[in-house]
Amino acid sequence: MEGGRAGRAPRAVAPEDGFKTELVALIPQLRAFARTLCGDPAAADDLAQDAMMKAWDARGSFQMGTNMKAWTFMILRNQFYSDKRRTWRQSQLDQDAAERTLVAVDDPEAPVALDELRLGLAMLPPEQREALVLVGAGGFAYEEAAEICGCAVGTVKSRVSRARRALHSILDAGAYDRDGGAAGDAMGSILADAERLGTVR
Amino acid sequence: MIEQRSADDRRKASAALDEARLRQQAIGVRLRQMFDEVVNEPVPDEFLDILRDADKRSAGSS
Numbered sequence: 425m426e427g428g429r430a431g432r433a434p435r436a437v438a439p440e441d442g443f444k445t446e447l448v449a450l451i452p453q454l455r456a457f458a459r460t461l462c463g464d465p466a467a468a469d470d471l472a473q474d475a476m477m478k479a480w481d482a483r484g485s486f487q488m489g490t491n492m493k494a495w496t497f498m499i500l501r502n503q504f505y506s507d508k509r510r511t512w513r514q515s516q517l518d519q520d521a522a523e524r525t526l527v528a529v530d531d532p533e534a535p536v537a538l539d540e541l542r543l544g545l546a547m548l549p550p551e552q553r554e555a556l557v558l559v560g561a562g563g564f565a566y567e568e569a570a571e572i573c574g575c576a577v578g579t580v581k582s583r584v585s586r587a588r589r590a591l592h593s594i595l596d597a598g599a600y601d602r603d604g605g606a607a608g609d610a611m612g613s614i615l616a617d618a619e620r621l622g623t624v625r
Numbered sequence: 626m627i628e629q630r631s632a633d634d635r636r637k638a639s640a641a642l643d644e645a646r647l648r649q650q651a652i653g654v655r656l657r658q659m660f661d662e663v664v665n666e667p668v669p670d671e672f673l674d675i676l677r678d679a680d681k682r683s684a685g686s687s
Contacts, residue, residue, distance in 0.1 A: 444680065451672050456663035473672060480679055541655045560653055561660035591652055592645070 443483050446492050451476060453493060453562070454500055460557045461504045463546055471507070475500035494564065498572045501554065544594040548587050555583035556591070 454475055458468040479486075479496045486495060545553055551573070558569040559580070566584075570577040 444676070448673065448676065451668050452664040452666070455666070455668070456660045459663045460660065469669060469671075473675060476672060476676065477679065480676060541652065541659060545656075545659075556656070557660065560656045588649065588652070592649055595648065595652065 440483065442488060443486065443492075444480075447476065447479060447483075447496070450493055450496050454496055457497055457500055457557065457562060458504070460545065460561075461501070461550070461554065471500065471504055474507075475503050478503060491568065494568045494572055497558070497562070497564075498574075501572060540595055541591075544591045547594055548590055552583045552587035552590065555580050556587035559584050560588075 451472070454472045455469060458472040458475070459465060462468040462471055475496060478499050482499070486492065545557075548556070554573060555569060558564045558572060559566060562569075564572065566577050566580050569584075570580045573580060
């Protein structure tokens with residue numbers, strides 16, 4: 425059923441297959457990025473699916489050979505913020521996610537370090553969190569992260585460094601209180617910090 | 626005694642600095658670990674199902 429060697433690219437079928445293959449390969453990354461934005465795994469998968477379909481529908485405007493990962497991450501991010509504008513109840517959802525994480529931290533069997541980090545990340549202002557995740561975990565250069573977030577490279581750099589500092593002190597405070605055995609109080613102060621970080625901006 | 630104590634303090638301060646550096650590195654490692662944990666999860670079938678459906682639709686319409 426092959427088109428034969430003379431049938432060079434009958435219509436745009438071949439590039440479209442390439443697009444689909446590349447998009448499918450990016451799904452795990454999109455899910456991971458969505459998870460850092462949403463916190464809640466089910467909401468994150470909804471977001472990742474929406475972004476995947478947006479990317480699919482916009483495939484005609486994508487230039488093969490350019491950075492598809494950055495392109496899809498940008499779509500996912502835009503989707504996240506437009507969803508968020510629609511329902512500003514989202515901040516309540518973030519709060520719920522933070523509380524669920526707290527419960528996980530309370531579990532003595534839970535891998536402590538990872539849950540503390542998750543909790544710390546949830547406390548960061550969203551623009552700091554996304555910058556840190558893109559550069560620190562997503563493997564993007566500052567320039568690419570700037571393109572994804574639609575801001576200047578210098579802005580990304582300062583967001584990443586502020587995020588690192590904030591995360592460091594959040595985790596330090598957590599570790600201190602854990603050693604002191606006053607876990608209940610620690611949770612209280614962490615939540616108060618989260619609220620302060622969320623309102624000041 | 627006093628000198629002894631200040632040397633101890635210096636040692637403690639430098640240990641704290643090393644600790645801070647280590648923690649900063651550890652945060653980076655754990656951040657990637659957290660991200661990769663999700664990357665390495667099997668992709669739910671739903672993703673491929675809706676993409677396949679969309680692909681069929683567009684193949685049918687073009």
